[in-house]
Amino acid sequence: xxxxxxxxxxxxxxxxxxxxxxxxxxxxxxxxxxxxxxxxxxxxxxxxxxxxxxxxxxxxxxxxxxxxxxxxxxxxxxxxxxxxxxxxxxxxxxxxxxxxxxxxxxxxxxxxxxxxxxxxxxxxxxxxxxxxxxxxxxxxxxxxxxxxxxxxxxxxxxxxxxxxxxxxxxxxxxxxxx
Amino acid sequence: xxxxxxxxxxxxxxxxxxxxxxxxxxxxxxxxxxxxxxxxxxxxxxxxxxxxxxxxxxxxxxxxxxxxxxxxxxxxxxxxxxxxxxxxxxxxxxxxxxxxxxxxxxxxxxxxxxxxxxxxxxxxxxxxxxxxxxxxxxxxxxxxxxxxxxxxxxxxxxxxxxxxxxxxxxxxxxxxxx
DNA sequence: TGAAGATCGTTATGGCCATAACAACTTTCA
DNA sequence: TGAAAGTTGTTATGGCCATAACGATCTTCA
Numbered sequence: 001x002x003x004x005x006x007x008x009x010x011x012x013x014x015x016x017x018x019x020x021x022x023x024x025x026x027x028x029x030x031x032x033x034x035x036x037x038x039x040x041x042x043x044x045x046x047x048x049x050x051x052x053x054x055x056x057x058x059x060x061x062x063x064x065x066x067x068x069x070x071x072x073x074x075x076x077x078x079x080x081x082x083x084x085x086x087x088x089x090x091x092x093x094x095x096x097x098x099x100x101x102x103x104x105x106x107x108x109x110x111x112x113x114x115x116x117x118x119x120x121x122x123x124x125x126x127x128x129x130x131x132x133x134x135x136x137x138x139x140x141x142x143x144x145x146x147x148x149x150x151x152x153x154x155x156x157x158x159x160x161x162x163x164x165x166x167x168x169x170x171x172x173x174x175x176x177x178x
Numbered sequence: 179x180x181x182x183x184x185x186x187x188x189x190x191x192x193x194x195x196x197x198x199x200x201x202x203x204x205x206x207x208x209x210x211x212x213x214x215x216x217x218x219x220x221x222x223x224x225x226x227x228x229x230x231x232x233x234x235x236x237x238x239x240x241x242x243x244x245x246x247x248x249x250x251x252x253x254x255x256x257x258x259x260x261x262x263x264x265x266x267x268x269x270x271x272x273x274x275x276x277x278x279x280x281x282x283x284x285x286x287x288x289x290x291x292x293x294x295x296x297x298x299x300x301x302x303x304x305x306x307x308x309x310x311x312x313x314x315x316x317x318x319x320x321x322x323x324x325x326x327x328x329x330x331x332x333x334x335x336x337x338x339x340x341x342x343x344x345x346x347x348x349x350x351x352x353x354x355x356x
Numbered sequence: 357t358g359a360a361g362a363t364c365g366t367t368a369t370g371g372c373c374a375t376a377a378c379a380a381c382t383t384t385c386a
Numbered sequence: 387t388g389a390a391a392g393t394t395g396t397t398a399t400g401g402c403c404a405t406a407a408c409g410a411t412c413t414t415c416a
Contacts, residue, residue, distance in 0.1 A: 018349060020255070020270040027258055035319075039326040042338055043231065045345035050228030052272060052349070053221065056356060059404080070372060077198070080205055087394060092198040094230060099373050101396060106371070123381045123394040141213070148217040154351035159344060160220055166333065166341050167223035171196060171230070173332035178234055237374080248402060265364060277403050279366060284401070301364040301411045362413070372402085383392070 017048055053151060061143045066110065067136065070103050072144070075112060075129060075137040083116065083128035094178075112136055195226055231329060239321045244288065245314065248281050250322070253290060253307060253315040261294065261306035272356075290314055 014022070021044050028037035058069040067075075077092065078084060086100040093100070104127050107113040112133035118124040129137065152160055192200070199222050206215040236247040245253075255270065256262060264278040271278070282305050285291040290311035296302040307315065330338055 014350070015352070016270045017272050018346070024258055034323040034327070036323050036327055038335070038338055038342070039323065039330055042330055042342045042345075043326045045342055045349060046224070047228050047232065048272070049345050049349055050225050052352060052356065054225065055272075055404085056353065063404090068371065080202055085394085092194045094195050094226070094233075096374060097395065098375085098397080102372065121382075121394080125395075145212040145214050145217065148221045149212070149214055150353060151348065152217055152220055154347055155344065157216070160216055163341065163344050164216070164220045164223055166337060167220075167227050168196070169332055170329065171223060171227055172192070174193070174230060175234065175328060178230065233374085241374090246401065263364085274404060275365065276367080276405085280402065299364080299412075303365075357416100359416095360414085362411100364411080365409095367408080368406085369404100371404085374399100374401085376398085378397080379395095381392105381394080384390085386387105386389095 021045065021048070056151075057144055057147060061147060062140060065136065065140055067112075067140060068103075068106070071107050071112070072137065072140050074100070074103050074127075075107065075133055076141060078113065078127060078129045079134065079137045079141075083126040085118070085124050085126050087124075089127065107133070199223065199226070234329075235322055235325060239325060240318060243314065243318055245290075245318060246281075246284070249285050249290070250315065250318050252278070252281050252305075253285065253311055254319060256291065256305060256307045257312065257315045257319075261304040263296070263302055263304050265302075267305065285311070 021041065024044070025037045025041045028035045028040050054069060062069050062072050073093070074089060077089060086097055086104065089095075090097045090100045104113060104115070108115065111130060113127050114130055115125045116128055118126060155163065199219065202222070203215045203219045206213045206218050232247060240247050240250050251271070252267060255267060264275055264282065267273075268275045268278045282291060282293070286293065289308060291305050292308055293303045294306055296304060333341065
């Protein structure tokens with residue numbers, strides 16, 4: 001499995017989460033169905049990477065600037081899309097409307113976004129970046145882009161594209177009854 | 179890009195999150211560095227898939243059984259590893275110790291795990307599954323394994339393996355200063 | 357031996373997110 | 387036209403997770 005000859009292929013130098021993953025995969029390989037070692041490994045590595053990336057971006061980039069990752073992601077959407085209704089933001093984020101309310105509340109307290117009434121519909125509001133919010137998202141975006149490059153620098157351009165394509169395929173084939 | 183001939187390859191049938199992703203990628207492609215449309219697309223699809231998968235497993239499998247995904251994942255580790263110290267669980271989960279305390283509290287209230295003192299060390303405890311906890315993790319595991327298979331059924335076995343290998347590579351190359 | 361430092365688990369505080377219930381408003385259609 | 391049904395945003399409640407600070411305990415080493 002490990003391909004370095006002359007070096008003992010043990011796992012002593014692996015991070016604890018990868019050591020655990022390898023151990024769990026081996027245990028599952030000896031269990032009867034529906035246990036599925038390959039599906040487990042894929043799901044585990046996917047969730048673990050996502051978790052580490054989120055935590056890294058949050059603690060290293062956004063928290064020091066007084067933002068959160070959720071707040072940044074919402075502001076980034078507003079930056080690209082312009083003023084947008086919460087229900088629309090919830091839709092493209094696959095998030096609940098109340099989650100959007102919470103994030104917008106936090107951003108509004110910080111003066112980064114504002115709510116505006118919609119003339120044609122008394123129920124609706126749009127969320128819009130303030131000038132301070134636009135400056136904040138622009139700066140945080142540059143730093144996040146640099147950090148993402150670092151994370152994926154270990155893959156070649158073709159590998160990055162293949163990976164994105166595989167992820168897209170799974171997303172497109174998502175179970176209908178989400 | 180789209181491969182069905184005779185059908186207009188527009189995005190009208192895409193879920194809103196993928197429509198947004200495609201739009202954002204195009205916008206980023208026209209921005210100067212450090213903007214990086216490929217790194218953005220990879221990170222976005224990775225986080226989105228992880229989020230949808232987590233939400234799906236949580237709402238469809240674990241919540242109906244009175245569990246949470248975090249609780250299940252902790253119990254699953256105990257199932258494989260046996261009684262384990264919180265500090266060890268935090269390590270392999272790349273989580274804070276206080277997060278482990280919280281999850282263990284919830285599980286302990288439900289009678290699924292118990293804390294036991296460690297004779298040799300007055301500070302330490304181990305967390306262990308109760309018989310009820312063992313039954314719960316066994317049943318939930320079977321259902322989660324089936325659901326994970328469904329999610330990844332759109333990939334061939336070789337594609338699943340390649341994807342797991344790419345994810346592992348990124349995880350192994352994670353920035354040292356996490 | 358004993359004081360300084362490290363480690364373990366917990367608590368407090370605060371943000372994110374979900375579901376459920378609700379008020380306000382809009383749309384539908386008999 | 388007017389009542390029923392649907393939509394929008396918010397609130398309440400509760401779980402997860404982080405950081406910071408803390409008491410208790412263990413280890414180190416002068």
